[in-house]
Amino acid sequence: xxxxxxxxxxxxxxxxxxxxxxxxxxxxxxxxxxxxxxxxxxxxxxxxxxxxxxxxxxxxxxxxxxxxxxxxxxxxxxxxxxxxxxxxxxxxxxxxxxxxxxxxxxxxxxxx
Amino acid sequence: xxxxxxxxxxxxxxxxxxxxxxxxxxxxxxxxxxxxxxxxxxxxxxxxxxxxxxxxxxxxxxxxxxxxxxxxxxxxxxxxxxxxxxxxxxxxxxxxxxxxxxxxxxxxxxxxxxxxxxxxxxxxxxxxxxxxxxxxxxxxxxxxxxxxxxxxxxxxxxxxxxxxxxxxxxxxxxxxxxxxxxxxxxxxxxx
Numbered sequence: 001x002x003x004x005x006x007x008x009x010x011x012x013x014x015x016x017x018x019x020x021x022x023x024x025x026x027x028x029x030x031x032x033x034x035x036x037x038x039x040x041x042x043x044x045x046x047x048x049x050x051x052x053x054x055x056x057x058x059x060x061x062x063x064x065x066x067x068x069x070x071x072x073x074x075x076x077x078x079x080x081x082x083x084x085x086x087x088x089x090x091x092x093x094x095x096x097x098x099x100x101x102x103x104x105x106x107x108x109x110x111x112x
Numbered sequence: 113x114x115x116x117x118x119x120x121x122x123x124x125x126x127x128x129x130x131x132x133x134x135x136x137x138x139x140x141x142x143x144x145x146x147x148x149x150x151x152x153x154x155x156x157x158x159x160x161x162x163x164x165x166x167x168x169x170x171x172x173x174x175x176x177x178x179x180x181x182x183x184x185x186x187x188x189x190x191x192x193x194x195x196x197x198x199x200x201x202x203x204x205x206x207x208x209x210x211x212x213x214x215x216x217x218x219x220x221x222x223x224x225x226x227x228x229x230x231x232x233x234x235x236x237x238x239x240x241x242x243x244x245x246x247x248x249x250x251x252x253x254x255x256x257x258x259x260x261x262x263x264x265x266x267x268x269x270x271x272x273x274x275x276x277x278x279x280x281x282x283x284x285x286x287x288x289x290x291x292x293x294x295x296x297x298x299x300x301x302x303x
Contacts, residue, residue: 005234005281005284005288008230008231008234008235009234009235009238009249009253010253010257011231012151012235012253012254014143014147014150015146015147015150015156015159016143017142017143017146017160017163018160021138021142021146021160021163021164022135022138022139022142024160024164025138025142025163025164025167025168026132026134026135026138028164028167028168029131029134029135029167029168029171030131032168032171032172033131
């Protein structure tokens with residue numbers, strides 16, 4: 001008994017690729033080969049950062065519980081730093097200016 | 113030099129840093145990949161676009177080809193995965209495009225044109241099957257009804273493929289019947 005479904009699916013017509021198909025694929029291949037590979041997410045650095053944050057949080061919690069200082073005490077200590085605020089501001093400004101100067105070649109698109 | 117040797121040589125050259133050698137692979141396999149894509153979308157431009165995407169994917173992953181299977185099997189399997197993803201993304205846009213008019217199923221002499229339209233409707237009906245059955249049917253007939261090779265391309269056991277082909281026929285049965293074709297035509301067993 002003839003199987004018409006089988007016959008229909010077996011006698012599928014074929015198509016011919018366009019004459020420029022190969023060149024079109026190769027253009028895409030060359031483009032692909034000259035492009036830089038996509039940046040991968042820095043999982044290792046991310047992991048180290050998360051671990052460091054956890055460690056610091058744990059250490060701070062442990063120290064905090066060991067020292068047994070209350071919030072008002074901490075505020076009093078911080079208030080005593082008022083006298084050195086100008087020096088801290090100068091130091092911060094100096095560091096920022098140095099960082100900006102170091103970054104200038106990259107920001108202007110030129111190698112150092 | 114056999115086709116396998118030519119493929120192996122081209123793969124080695126591409127991996128060594130000569131992307132131009134990939135052109136040999138594209139020239140040798142373009143017909144196969146475009147026609148496999150055609151069976152999944154039935155639209156010439158889309159088939160070429162899908163085949164190009166598959167070739168690019170193969171170019172990127174050429175280093176992962178270990179030679180454990182035939183190059184053609186690997187190439188077809190990668191292409192099939194690409195087409196599956198594409199179908200998953202865009203299938204609703206394709207179906208119905210350039211669809212032939214439904215034929216009159218009233219008894220009477222059939223012209224060659226009517227038979228052609230009927231065949232096209234059946235082929236499109238295959239595309240509306242669930243993915244696992246559609247893939248089984250498309251690959252099985254594309255591979256010249258070779259269950260072993262089809263199963264390797266699909267990455268499933270041969271027995272599973274046979275079961276899917278059987279189920280696909282069962283699903284097609286009512287659609288086939290609605291075209292005025294005898295139900296007995298669907299009884300043929302898969303070898």
